[in-house]
Amino acid sequence: MMVGKPSLRQVIAALKEAESICVPEGDNEGDSLNRLAPxxxxxDYEKFERAHLLAYDYARGPDGGADRRSLMALRRHGxxxxxxxxxxxxxxxxxxxxxxxxxxxxxxxxSERTRISEQDAAKRDGLPRSSLAVLTVVADVALRDCGTRLQQLLSRYAVPYGR
Known part of the structure; x- marks a missing residue:
């Protein structure tokens, strides 16, 4: 988190800069920049990180909740x-x-609790248990084989690792 709330001008400048990020080729249509960051x-990663940090802080009020005025200002600026x-x-x-x-x-x-809730929802929606196990193993292998940037990103967002 930053010290103090960033200005609208800073956030808009960072978001405009992030518009020029070149995403890797492949089947990534609809993926968020966060998912593509590694x-x-x-x-481009620096542009992403700056835009993310500023937008994250700007969208929240002093109590940590959503700041409706800030969100409306972002909408007004496109x-x-x-x-x-x-x-x-x-x-x-x-x-x-x-x-x-x-x-x-x-x-x-x-949180871990949210991840488990989503897995329970997938089970209810008919995804076989064996498919969930395969997906978990594939994700674990991908995480172990990734570079330091992905590991830093995971630790930064406190995503459970190795489960």
Whole structure:
């Protein structure tokens, strides 16, 4: 977190800069910039990180909740934004800022409890247990084989590792 709330001018400048981020080729249509961050070049990663930090801080009020005025200001400047309670964890804020064709996730990091709730929902929706196990193993292997940037990103957002 930053010390003090960033200005609207700073946030808009960072979001406009983030519009020029070149995403890697592949099947990533609809993926947020947060999901693509580990695959960005260093310069684009810095643009992403700056935009994310500023937008994250700007969208919150002094109490840590969503700041409706800030979200409306972003919308007025051409960056549709939303932030509200998460569907699975009412104590977690979920939301995003639209940057061109991509979105920037400005929600709170997911907790272990939220991840388990989402897995339970997948089971209810008919995804076989064996498929969940395979997905978990594939994710674990991918995490072990990744570079230091992904590990730093995971530790920064407090995502459970190795489960």
């Amino acid at each position: 695959f960005l070049c260093d310069l 960056f549709p934004a939303n932030l509200g309670p998460d569907q699975y964890d009412a104590l977690r804020l979920a939301g995003s800022v639209q940057i061109g064709e991509r979105s920037l996730d400005i929600g709170d990091p997911r």
